[in-house]
Amino acid sequence: MECHSSLFTPFLQQSNQIGFRQNSKAQRGIDLSGNKSHGKNYGGKRYNKGYVSVVFIALFAALALAIFSLYDAGIVASERIRMQNTADNVAYSTTNMITRDMNIIAITNRAMVANQVAIGQVLALASWANMVQEFAGNLETLGDFARLIPVVGPFIERFTEIIYQASTKLKNTL
Structure with missing residues (x-):
């Protein structure tokens, strides 16, 4: 899985420069290791869902x-x-x-x-x-x-x- 994420890295960097929104696995709640997490991962910090409740x-x-x-x-x-x-x-x-x-x-x-x-x-x-x-x-x-x-x-x-x-x-x- 790491190889896939490394394949997309140049594309993501290029889309950020153009102004496209990033839709990476990290933003969708999927861990780069393939495990689904229950919170969003921003900058290495994991926030759990439900704090808004x-x-x-x-x-x-x-x-x-x-x-x-x-x-x-x-x-x-x-x-x-x-x-x-x-x-x-x-x-x-x-x-x-x-x-x-x-x-x-x-x-x-x-x-x-x-x-x-x-x-x-x-x-x-x-x-x-x-x-x-x-x-x-x-x-x-x-x-x-x-x-x-x-x-x-x-x-x-x-x-x-x-x-x-x-x-x-x-x-x-x-």
């Missing part, structure tokens, strides 16, 4: 880890967004409930103030009616003295009595 296994493991990390980061981000939305909804609902409660308190306060104003107005009106009745009573007393005046006296007395009776009815109504 180890690299691919490491590459696939790293790729799987990266995909899992990306998936896990997506799940964590989704969970954070869901928790933030829940917190926002709780804050909005609480604010809405407190706002409604404060509106009810404000309406109740206005009603209480309106009630107090109405009570004040009724008291003021009752006080005014009492004062008018008191004034009419004093006027009626003066009318009693005015009856002594000829011609106009009985008219003034009757007028003061009517005023006193009207003020008494007004006071009793309130």
Whole structure:
């Protein structure tokens, strides 16, 4: 076999100079001694087949880890967004409930103030009616003295009595 390889050596050297690819037995995995080797022989060093499988296994493991990390980061981000939305909804609902409660308190306060104003107005009106009745009573007393005046006296007395009776009815109504 060595003689065959020595026969091809000038041809191989010539093909390398021309630029052809070498397709020797050494590159096809055949030992120059005729035995088939399981690896390629480059420059006297033998490389076994399958070393690429180890690299691919490491590459696939790293790729799987990266995909899992990306998936896990997506799940964590989704969970954070869901928790933030829940917190926002709780804050909005609480604010809405407190706002409604404060509106009810404000309406109740206005009603209480309106009630107090109405009570004040009724008291003021009752006080005014009492004062008018008191004034009419004093006027009626003066009318009693005015009856002594000829011609106009009985008219003034009757007028003061009517005023006193009207003020008494007004006071009793309130």
